[in-house]
Amino acid sequence: MILSLKNVSKTYPNGVKALDNVTININAGMFGLLGPNGAGKSSMMRTIATLQSPDSGSIHLDGLDILNNKIEFRKTLGYLPQEFGVYPKMSAHDLLHYFASLKGITSKAERNAIVDKALEVTNLSDVRNKHVAGYSGGMKQRFGIAQLLLNDPKLIIVDEPTAGLDPAERHRFLNVLREIGTNHIVIFSTHIVDDVKELCTDMAILNGGKILAQATPKQMTAALAGKIWTTTVERDGIEQMQQDFNVISSNYNEDNKLNVRVYGEVSPGDAFAKADPTLEDVYFTTLSNDKFIAATEIA
Structure with missing residues (x-):
């Protein structure tokens, strides 16, 4: 399984060149995209997630041209942006069932099994009946992982997920990502060096919209x-x-x-x-x- 970006560029209407001829291959496992704020990390994540189109270049996942097959690609994508909203008066259990229905899982028995597994993996089973709006920051981030796991995605994108988390919540969140990272391509975008050091088997450093270096943390x-x-x-x-x-x-x-x-x-x-x-x-x-x-x- 491989995600391949070739000569991907993106310039916004205000003239900011967010991505500058990005070419990179990302294999299965935990991949860290490290760079300072404003480096172009979120632009790269949104472009891969097909939330915005590049000005030029191509992106393929296992040979699938995702820019020209967005609907098919999104069936295999799990995306956790920096910030996301939830319905204020719904429990995690009910909200995950609702999301599973939107993803086309019509069988209630199948939804029960998938939701239970997602709650277990993210360590939220004990608070499954609590309103998600009342969760702590770390619990909300883990709920975000739970909802993206519902369709068993090949590619998972998490954008600055530990920003604002206290040390204990950060540790629990990283453990969840570590568990799911073995069977998926997980792109972990962050400006926190320790997150990449603790979690990732491959990494790249991005700044000014350019990939400056790519290797394993050990090689670097x-x-x-x-x-x-x-x-x-x-x-x-x-x-x-x-x-x-x-x-x-x-x-x-x-x-x-x-x-x-x-x-x-x-x-x-x-x-x-x-x-x-x-x-x-x-x-x-x-x-x-x-x-x-x-x-x-x-x-």
């Missing part, structure tokens, strides 16, 4: 081996540090000084120690350093 991290260096500076020294070196990130330590991480092919100096690269290093370096993009393409 390995491409930075021996090229990340750390040091500590006073707060008033960070500006000079940024002028002199390729600083990719910094954070305060317990002494109220800054731990600084620098990208360099060789040691920047005696004050620096070599550090093991992280996926966060990969993310920031890819957004700011063309050298790493080339290295990732070779890996």
Whole structure:
């Protein structure tokens, strides 16, 4: 099973080029699409979901031209946007039955089995009779997964699903995605590096509507081996540090000084120690350093 985008571009009426000649192949499993806000992630998700048409390019799922066969494709699609509404006075059980009917499942016995399974997978069985409008943010997101599972989709798209969730809700939600990701193509769009690190077997970094790099998280991290260096500076020294070196990130330590991480092919100096690269290093370096993009393409 493979989703293939070839030379997909999209420019909005206001002149913003949201997608710029995107070409990428996505196989079954959890695929992380990582990028900052405004990178074009939601535009890419909406285009794949056939909610908007690209200006050029093609998209195929297992050979099916989805742009010219939208109705057939949508039968195999599960889509969870950043925000979605629910009927305020319906329970999860009743609402899922209603959605299943809309998806063409006419047999009540079949609907019961499908709804029960969806509630079980998303850990909502115990609150099946509670109004969805009264759910917490994490429970609503899990309900969103439950409704998209009703038609056993080949392709599942989730757009920024953990934004605004507390740590416990985020953990439960990621566990649900991890469980369903083995048998589907699941595209997980996010700006949170840890979500991709914990969940995804393949990933790409998108910015400015362009795919900057694609590989497994392990391959991307390995491409930075021996090229990340750390040091500590006073707060008033960070500006000079940024002028002199390729600083990719910094954070305060317990002494109220800054731990600084620098990208360099060789040691920047005696004050620096070599550090093991992280996926966060990969993310920031890819957004700011063309050298790493080339290295990732070779890996």
